[in-house]
Amino acid sequence: MRANFKLQRLFLDTPLSEGTKVPLGKDQAHYLLNVLRMNEGQEVLVFNGREGEYLAALAPSGKKAADLLIGEQTRPQPAEARLDFLFAPLKVGRLDYIVQKATEMGARRIIPVFTDHTQLHKVNEARLAANILEAAEQCGNLAIPELGAPVKFDALLESWDPARRIIFCNESQAGDNPTDILNGIEERDLALLVGPEGGFSERERARLTALSHVTAIPLGPRILRADTAAVAALTAVQMTIGDW
The missing domain is CATH 3.40.1280.10 (SPOUT methyltransferase, trefoil knot domain)
Structure with a gap:
């Protein structure tokens, strides 16, 4: 699959798998909630450099905090560059x-x-x-x-x-x-x-x-x-x- 450039992409330094919930750091939560003004349920693409790319839905937990609900994998991790x-x-x-x-x-x-x-x-x-x-x-x-x-x-x-x-x-x-x-x-x-x-x-x-x-x-x-x-x-x- 090719990258979906219509969605915001976000690097998460945490394990990723479908069905898990990942709490966002302060800066990333601020970026999605206040800079991009994203609402609950809106989707982003996330990756960690190890386990491929996943679709994730935003789940705010306050004015300054949010989680991401990890959905299906959109692309597997490619072979290491040489x-x-x-x-x-x-x-x-x-x-x-x-x-x-x-x-x-x-x-x-x-x-x-x-x-x-x-x-x-x-x-x-x-x-x-x-x-x-x-x-x-x-x-x-x-x-x-x-x-x-x-x-x-x-x-x-x-x-x-x-x-x-x-x-x-x-x-x-x-x-x-x-x-x-x-x-x-x-x-x-x-x-x-x-x-x-x-x-x-x-x-x-x-x-x-x-x-x-x-x-x-x-x-x-x-x-x-x-x-x-x-x-x-x-x-x-x-x-x-x-x-x-």
Whole structure:
């Protein structure tokens, strides 16, 4: 089944099953009762990232409190995504954008990576997690990408499992079209690594290209902003060897 975008979607961090009643937290109750002005019996779609999506009916229990009565399952939980998204943090507005797009485009795990040219040296992990959750609610995803702890570039490579191939966007890679390179990759447990404004340093590119479990791809003839490159690369990977 496809997502029903006519109904409000809500993430609930609780087990879900037909016939159960789930009390809403203060913020979620306020949102449904006072922001959306929903009435008793009106329906929403709920998911927890583990057990699929369910129809649920609102049951107010006061001016500021409400429960949800869980009805039938509308979609089962899909298989776990197989693409990790590794990115150098950008300026705050673009940082929010890039995390939202990675969520919408099916990332399994999202990990900030501090590279030589990264302009930010600290990220607000709570803000990133909130952006991931909001994007999943809005786009119809049933899975919530895991937000990995921020890590330095060298530490990432030193601890990386070589069974999961890393694809990295290399502005100095010969050619314009990544399709042939991507189609030659046999693994399906993958990670996409996107650099910061200014790209990877020469040192970083040399270290990446020396690893047998790393593949470099170009992203066309034009110079792209880092956030644009991230979306372009995610699209290319998902359409050729991903889950689209």
